[in-house]
Amino acid sequence: MPVTERVVGQQALDRVTAELGSLVGDARVNFDQIDVTCTPGNLVEVVAKLREAAGIEARFFTFLSAVDRTAFGGEERPDTERGTPLEVLVHLYSPDHATHINIHVPVDQADPRCPSITSVFGGALWAERECAEMFGIDFTDHPNLTNLYLPEDFEGNPLRKAFKLPTRMVKPWPGAKDPEEAAGGGRG
Amino acid sequence: MDVARTEENIRLPDEVAQEVAEGRLQTEQMVLNVGPQHPATHGVFRLLATIDGEVLVDAEPVIGYMHRGYEKLVEARDYRQITNLVSRMDWLSGINNEMPLALAVETLMELEVPPRAQYLRVVLLEMNRILNHLMFFASFAAELGAITPTFYAFREREDIQAAMEMATGGRMHFGYMRPGGLKEDVPKGFFDQALFGVRQVMDRIDDYYNLIIGNEIYKQRTIGVGVLDKELAYNYGVSGPIARGSNIDFDVRKDEPYLAYADFDFEVPVGLNGDCFDRFWVLLHEVYESARIVEQAIEGMPSGPILGKVPRVIQAPEGEVYVRCENPLGELGMYLVSDGDRRPYRLKIRTPSYNNVSVLPVVLRNTFVSDMIAILGSFFFVLGDIDR
Amino acid sequence: MFELNLSDWQILLVKLGLVLAIVPAITLVAGYAEHKVMAHLQHRLGPMYPGGFHGWATLLADGLKFIYKEDIIPAAADRKVFSLAPLAIFVPTVLTVLVLPLDETLVVEELDLGLFYLLAVSSISTIGMLMAGWSSSNKYALIGALRAAAQLIAYELPIVLSAAVAAMLAGTLSLNGIVEAQEWPFVLWPPGIGLIAFLVFFGAGVAELTRPPFDMPVAESEIITGAFTEYSGMRFIFSTFFPEVANMVIISGVATTLFLGGYQPIVPLGFLDAVPGLVWFTLKTAFMVFMLLWIRPTFPRLREDQLQKFAWKFLIPTSLVLILAAGAWVLYAPEGLK
Numbered sequence: 019m020p021v022t023e024r025v026v027g028q029q030a031l032d033r034v035t036a037e038l039g040s041l042v043g044d045a046r047v048n049f050d051q052i053d054v055t056c057t058p059g060n061l062v063e064v065v066a067k068l069r070e071a072a073g074i075e076a077r078f079f080t081f082l083s084a085v086d087r088t089a090f091g092g093e094e095r096p097d098t099e100r101g102t103p104l105e106v107l108v109h110l111y112s113p114d115h116a117t118h119i120n121i122h123v124p125v126d127q128a129d130p131r132c133p134s135i136t137s138v139f140g141g142a143l144w145a146e147r148e149c150a151e152m153f154g155i156d157f158t159d160h161p162n163l164t165n166l167y168l169p170e171d172f173e174g175n176p177l178r179k180a181f182k183l184p185t186r187m188v189k190p191w192p193g194a195k196d197p198e199e200a201a202g203g204g205r206g
Numbered sequence: 207m208d209v210a211r212t213e214e215n216i217r218l219p220d221e222v223a224q225e226v227a228e229g230r231l232q233t234e235q236m237v238l239n240v241g242p243q244h245p246a247t248h249g250v251f252r253l254l255a256t257i258d259g260e261v262l263v264d265a266e267p268v269i270g271y272m273h274r275g276y277e278k279l280v281e282a283r284d285y286r287q288i289t290n291l292v293s294r295m296d297w298l299s300g301i302n303n304e305m306p307l308a309l310a311v312e313t314l315m316e317l318e319v320p321p322r323a324q325y326l327r328v329v330l331l332e333m334n335r336i337l338n339h340l341m342f343f344a345s346f347a348a349e350l351g352a353i354t355p356t357f358y359a360f361r362e363r364e365d366i367q368a369a370m371e372m373a374t375g376g377r378m379h380f381g382y383m384r385p386g387g388l389k390e391d392v393p394k395g396f397f398d399q400a401l402f403g404v405r406q407v408m409d410r411i412d413d414y415y416n417l418i419i420g421n422e423i424y425k426q427r428t429i430g431v432g433v434l435d436k437e438l439a440y441n442y443g444v445s446g447p448i449a450r451g452s453n454i455d456f457d458v459r460k461d462e463p464y465l466a467y468a469d470f471d472f473e474v475p476v477g478l479n480g481d482c483f484d485r486f487w488v489l490l491h492e493v494y495e496s497a498r499i500v501e502q503a504i505e506g507m508p509s510g511p512i513l514g515k516v517p518r519v520i521q522a523p524e525g526e527v528y529v530r531c532e533n534p535l536g537e538l539g540m541y542l543v544s545d546g547d548r549r550p551y552r553l554k555i556r557t558p559s560y561n562n563v564s565v566l567p568v569v570l571r572n573t574f575v576s577d578m579i580a581i582l583g584s585f586f587f588v589l590g591d592i593d594r
Numbered sequence: 595m596f597e598l599n600l601s602d603w604q605i606l607l608v609k610l611g612l613v614l615a616i617v618p619a620i621t622l623v624a625g626y627a628e629h630k631v632m633a634h635l636q637h638r639l640g641p642m643y644p645g646g647f648h649g650w651a652t653l654l655a656d657g658l659k660f661i662y663k664e665d666i667i668p669a670a671a672d673r674k675v676f677s678l679a680p681l682a683i684f685v686p687t688v689l690t691v692l693v694l695p696l697d698e699t700l701v702v703e704e705l706d707l708g709l710f711y712l713l714a715v716s717s718i719s720t721i722g723m724l725m726a727g728w729s730s731s732n733k734y735a736l737i738g739a740l741r742a743a744a745q746l747i748a749y750e751l752p753i754v755l756s757a758a759v760a761a762m763l764a765g766t767l768s769l770n771g772i773v774e775a776q777e778w779p780f781v782l783w784p785p786g787i788g789l790i791a792f793l794v795f796f797g798a799g800v801a802e803l804t805r806p807p808f809d810m811p812v813a814e815s816e817i818i819t820g821a822f823t824e825y826s827g828m829r830f831i832f833s834t835f836f837p838e839v840a841n842m843v844i845i846s847g848v849a850t851t852l853f854l855g856g857y858q859p860i861v862p863l864g865f866l867d868a869v870p871g872l873v874w875f876t877l878k879t880a881f882m883v884f885m886l887l888w889i890r891p892t893f894p895r896l897r898e899d900q901l902q903k904f905a906w907k908f909l910i911p912t913s914l915v916l917i918l919a920a921g922a923w924v925l926y927a928p929e930g931l932k
Contacts, residue, residue, distance in 0.1 A: 141442035351895025
């Protein structure tokens with residue numbers, strides 16, 4: 019069954035906010051996709067509701083990842099508009115309505131914790147393992163939160179902005195055009 | 207071209223598993239390490255299989271042997287360099303990988319792409335899809351023990367490959383997409399070569415049907431084997447030919463037409479039961495549909511520039527967007543977070559094979575060792591696409 | 595004129611020497627044919643360079659390469675059994691050749707129990723497969739060996755039963771006798787019985803050879819040549835390539851002998867009797883080998899349970915019925931028809 023009723027933009031936003039109500043904070047339209055923010059505590063309920071709610075039915079698990087915004091715009095930022103700079107990002111898609119929903123979940127940067135959504139979406143099993151090793155986020159009640167890619171004795175969380183690529187620390191960035199940037203080693 | 211399907215062909219390995227579970231069959235389990243070096247894994251992919259005789263009790267894929275950390279690497283490179291980097295994720299469909307990146311930057315920068323560039327992109331994308339699908343046609347058949355399709359598929363691939371090479375200079379990693387259009391216009395003779403290649407495929411696809419899909423042994427090996435449930439596919443984010451094999455009509459080209467896909471007439475083949483047979487059936491049909499798209503695009507090819515008004519240095523403005531394309535293997539999406547620099551602030555790459563393969567432990571449970579090979583083959587994955 | 599006075603054992607030695615020389619030679623020719631036939635069926639040229647003319651020396655070069663390869667025995671393997679296994683597979687292959695009548699008199703040893711001997715000897719190689727699989731201490735090898743044992747045992751029965759049909763119709767177990775008893779149009783007479791028995795024999799033969807579509811015991815995309823995963827160099831050649839190709843020729847030869855009239859001319863025309871029987875035998879065998887080569891690039895592989903089903907639920911019942919039919923034919927068919 020292809021897309022039966024196309025629901026994007028403002029119409030989709032209305033449906034999502036009507037369904038979720040106070041479970042989510044800031045909700046808006048971004049390039050026809052829906053951006054919502056919710057707390058870690060509400061995440062499981064939010065994804066479960068988005069999956070089942072009539073008129074939304076975001077059954078397709080697109081991805082789960084995280085964004086570390088501490089160096090956004092080239093400066094250190096202790097917090098952002100959504101709260102803490104580290105956020106878990108879940109993308110769901112509704113195959114029937116072509117609605118995209120990005121769920122931003124700001125988590126505590128010092129002790130990042132987030133409940134696992136594997137009980138709702140099986141596809142999160144690997145995504146959460148990857149996210150855990152790359153960002154150091156602890157997905158509580160994940161059945162097997164071991165490293166997916168990295169060796170067990172790997173130190174650090176590579177996708178955090180604080181983790182610098184060793185090659186960039188000793189060698190200047192080859193793509194740099196400006197001398198001062200090349201000397202600074204980029205921001206990798 | 208349709209094949210009659212009967213209930214008798216469907217076999218239940220669960221019966222065997224149940225006998226074991228009830229203790230009527232005393233057996234000893236052993237752990238079989240399939241891979242990292244195994245002919246059926248297309249690269250360094252490992253499957254920890256707990257087997258009981260010929261029955262797989264449990265299977266756990268182990269990935270990461272090819273992890274190159276693209277999501278970190280792209281943060282230190284500008285968009286032009288990333289184009290060539292992401293081309294290497296799924297090495298069988300290089301140009302398809304470059305597409306969502308260009309689209310994401312175009313969306314953030316609000317760049318206009320000239321119509322000729324859009325049509326040319328479609329031609330190249332679809333030709334690449336044919337190349338990819340023919341490769342899996344060959345490898346799946348080879349895993350089932352039929353060696354000849356490999357040579358047939360590569361014969362047809364070569365002519366399309368030659369056309370790709372004329373345009374881009376590359377055979378696997380093309381680096382041809384640019385935000386705003388293409389690197390350069392295609393050379394003289396490209397359209398003739400491309401048409402020759404795809405028409406040849408269209409002519410010969412019936413032979414493939416007769417050789418493989420119509421074969422009684424092939425049907426016995428695939429019908430009812432490795433059934434992927436529809437809900438399970440949604441839950442794990444399974445997309446592409448594998449999802450379509452499970453009776454899910456889900457194709458980004460139709461659902462959210464990007465580029466010029468809305469201008470073309472093509473079908474989305476959808477399977478019935480979600481078994482190996484259906485997945486492969488969908489794959490072969492898609493080759494035909496892609497060939498049709500290429501034909502239409504070349505016939506309606508507009509003239510004009512191939513690059514829009516693009517600033518000399520590409521700097522995406524602050525913002526974030528999720529853009530996805532129909533990669534040959536499924537939905538390839540990129541979530542681009544830009545802070546206004548020449549480099550992306552964060553680029554989450556959502557590859558199709560990653561999600562498709564993550565459902566394997568569920569599908570593989572209680573199958574036979576021989577079925578495991580058929581199922582692995584019918585999940586059409588590329589290791590570079592899983593590990594990134 | 596000179597007279598050769600050789601004692602019995604000297605004659606035996608000469609014969610043995612000849613067999614040991616001819617069997618590898620035939621294997622090389624058949625192996626080369628396999629390369630070339632498969633290549634042309636797949637729009638390829640196959641080997642073109644070694645030796646000059648259409649790569650005729652490819653297999654010699656291949657053989658040389660394998661001689662120079664390191665002979666690896668895994669540390670955990672049972673060394674004695676591991677080294678003996680290729681012999682247990684290779685020797686029975688050579689032994690089967692001894693009783694095949696290539697021409698009226700051209701046979702190494704004419705045995706009254708030729709057919710019995712042939713079937714008995716050819717089943718020894720199962721033990722070799724099991725030895726190889728178990729001693730390798732490799733899981734893939736073990737699965738392969740068990741698959742091989744199950745398959746060879748299952749298909750031994752239809753082979754024996756369908757060969758028994760040929761023996762019943764001929765009324766003898768001597769291979770020469772069976773050839774002599776056949777009359778034109780060989781396999782088509784008695785109607786139905788001969789042809790079906792031939793097809794059963796041929797189908798089971800393909801399975802005995804562990805060639806596609808019955809190659810699960812050595813399926814390289816599943817269990818990586820099964821029992822021989824750990825073998826390398828000459829041991830590998832003597833346990834896989836050599837017996838497979840040699841057995842292919844032998845099974846074709848046996849099928850020719852039992853069902854296609856062996857060394858008799860294809861059509862009973864008087865002037866054809868001038869052509870030596872060896873030529874007819876070779877032609878018929880070559881045709882059968884070609885059929886086997888043709889099957890390989892055409893079909894995918896069956897699954898292990900489907901293969902067992904095919905043997906136990908189809909081939910064996912069919913051949914049992916055939917035996918009844920053959921018995922009835924021998925006892926009750928009118929004299930003019932036989």
